[in-house]
Amino acid sequence: MSTSHPHRLPAQAPDLPSSDSWLSAAVEAGQVASFDYDLESGRLRSTRLYRKLFGLPERDGTTWEDVLRCIHPEDRARVLREREEAIRERRGARIEYRVARPNGSWRWLCSIARVVADPEGRMHLAGVEMDVTDRRLAEQALRDGARRKDDFLATLAHELRNRLAPIANSLEVLDRSADSDAAGRARATIARQVDYMVRLTDDLFDVIRIGQGKLHLKPARVDLGGIVAEAIESCRPLFDRARQTLTVEKAPDPLYVDADPVRLTQIFGNLLNNASRYTEAGGRVRIELSREGGSGVVRVRDSGVGIPPEMLPRIFEMFTQVERPAAGNPPGLGVGLTLVRRLVEMHGGTVTAESDGPGAGSTFTVRLPEAIERRRRPRPAVKHAAAAADPQPVPAARRRVLVVDDNPDGAASLTDLLRLTGHDAETAHDGAEAIQKAAEYGPEIILLDIGLPKLDGLEVCRRVREQPGGRDIAIVAVTGWGQEADRKRTREAGFSAHLVKPVRYSDLLDLLATLDAGRQPSKEHTPSE
Numbered sequence: 001m002s003t004s005h006p007h008r009l010p011a012q013a014p015d016l017p018s019s020d021s022w023l024s025a026a027v028e029a030g031q032v033a034s035f036d037y038d039l040e041s042g043r044l045r046s047t048r049l050y051r052k053l054f055g056l057p058e059r060d061g062t063t064w065e066d067v068l069r070c071i072h073p074e075d076r077a078r079v080l081r082e083r084e085e086a087i088r089e090r091r092g093a094r095i096e097y098r099v100a101r102p103n104g105s106w107r108w109l110c111s112i113a114r115v116v117a118d119p120e121g122r123m124h125l126a127g128v129e130m131d132v133t134d135r136r137l138a139e140q141a142l143r144d145g146a147r148r149k150d151d152f153l154a155t156l157a158h159e160l161r162n163r164l165a166p167i168a169n170s171l172e173v174l175d176r177s178a179d180s181d182a183a184g185r186a187r188a189t190i191a192r193q194v195d196y197m198v199r200l201t202d203d204l205f206d207v208i209r210i211g212q213g214k215l216h217l218k219p220a221r222v223d224l225g226g227i228v229a230e231a232i233e234s235c236r237p238l239f240d241r242a243r244q245t246l247t248v249e250k251a252p253d254p255l256y257v258d259a260d261p262v263r264l265t266q267i268f269g270n271l272l273n274n275a276s277r278y279t280e281a282g283g284r285v286r287i288e289l290s291r292e293g294g295s296g297v298v299r300v301r302d303s304g305v306g307i308p309p310e311m312l313p314r315i316f317e318m319f320t321q322v323e324r325p326a327a328g329n330p331p332g333l334g335v336g337l338t339l340v341r342r343l344v345e346m347h348g349g350t351v352t353a354e355s356d357g358p359g360a361g362s363t364f365t366v367r368l369p370e371a372i373e374r375r376r377r378p379r380p381a382v383k384h385a386a387a388a389a390d391p392q393p394v395p396a397a398r399r400r401v402l403v404v405d406d407n408p409d410g411a412a413s414l415t416d417l418l419r420l421t422g423h424d425a426e427t428a429h430d431g432a433e434a435i436q437k438a439a440e441y442g443p444e445i446i447l448l449d450i451g452l453p454k455l456d457g458l459e460v461c462r463r464v465r466e467q468p469g470g471r472d473i474a475i476v477a478v479t480g481w482g483q484e485a486d487r488k489r490t491r492e493a494g495f496s497a498h499l500v501k502p503v504r505y506s507d508l509l510d511l512l513a514t515l516d517a518g519r520q521p522s523k524e525h526t527p528s529e
Helices: 019-028 048-053 064-070 073-089 133-176 180-211 224-241 261-277 309-314 336-346 408-420 431-441 457-466 484-493 505-514
Strands: 033-038 044-046 092-100 106-117 123-131 220-223 245-249 256-259 284-292 295-302 350-354 362-369 400-404 424-428 445-448 474-479 497-500
Touching: 033 048, 048 123, 064 073, 073 092, 073 106, 073 123, 106 133, 133 180, 180 336, 220 224, 220 261, 224 245, 224 256, 224 261, 224 284, 224 295, 256 261, 256 362, 261 284, 261 295, 261 336, 261 362, 336 350, 336 362, 400 408, 400 431, 408 424, 424 431, 431 445, 431 457, 445 457, 457 474, 457 484, 474 484, 484 497, 497 505
Parallel strands: 245 284, 400 424, 400 445, 445 474, 474 497
Antiparallel strands: 033 044, 033 123, 092 106, 106 123, 220 256, 284 295, 295 362, 350 362
């Protein structure tokens, strides 16, 4: 009676090509290592690349045990189980696992193998190994990015709710209280929360614009100390509310840099905001200005919660947040420091973060190239307009204004404001109604939203321009869309100016004062920029 060998297959099993041709073909295919494991003799034949992937000696003669020792301990049992099941079930196998490298690092391999028989019926496990570390790292980066975005959106929703709650409460106070002091506090609260949300939105759009290469600097020669002073003034209420001590160590001489004063103020404002957020009430923040090696240097030091060592390399990445802000402060959105780094780099400078760990505070250092001395007398330093008190709007003559917005509250509140300041105002809530009222009401100015039902604002503008007298109407886009591509579309559609929501009422009154009936602005009016 004949007996069959446990590691031999019937004659009908697929044939194994000669090892030389099989291995040569695999090697020629590219960076793919191949192996042939004779299950009867235990002999493992492999290519040089295979042995290199596992960090094994160059010579052949490798055993399965040699290979197994290189596999990550957490993956070893899984690899063994898959191998045994493939042999038992006479099927193919595909598995990814980690192997140790001689330098102590771990690489990911993808193994694809199947059970085959040679001409004598002996079973072999033959296959290929590919290094897939780069792909695994890219997948992990995508997962991390998706997780950070999810965290960001959740934090954004939390942050907006936190800002909307005091607004809603303050409105109730205004409705119910005859106390002028309480009403004043409510108005101040609303103004503060709205200002925060506007700045948050601006930061988000600025990061997007930088990524798209659409944010352009407007450099001028500026005094770094003056810019820092303006940033401090804008952030002073944060420190006052938290009873934090803010001190400044100025450089002995003026430090001039060639930079965009608006963006520079934004950089230091974000760093100060970050320092206050992550510093306990009653804590200390210090700003130091110095000249070092041809650079103007600004350091923002705080006594706050510090930065864990593992977070330091990623602190400037988008959506990255230190988990624990100071008590009573909501976590940041992970946008402000990203914007700081990108704006600093656009100015040819660098920004770094240092911390001795949790509870040890942190230091952010900005270095900017000092302005090159010119033979001619240097221009006086430019003072950022934001530091000056808001100018009083120029009184506007009485105008006939048509407000077009599909948000009833937005249209009604703006119409009420216009009437309170002496203008005639009417409203429309969709594109078709806007065209009809433009013909019947005869407005001198139309404040026109873009995203309207029935007809969008671009089409409304075109059709109004075609009406008798339509060329003489000043049509102003008042919209949440503020990218350069959006401004280009409104210009091409025939708009006179483009304002981005939420529009400061002083900006709107200033624009109304410049718009005479029958005269368009000489250039695009964008006070919100």
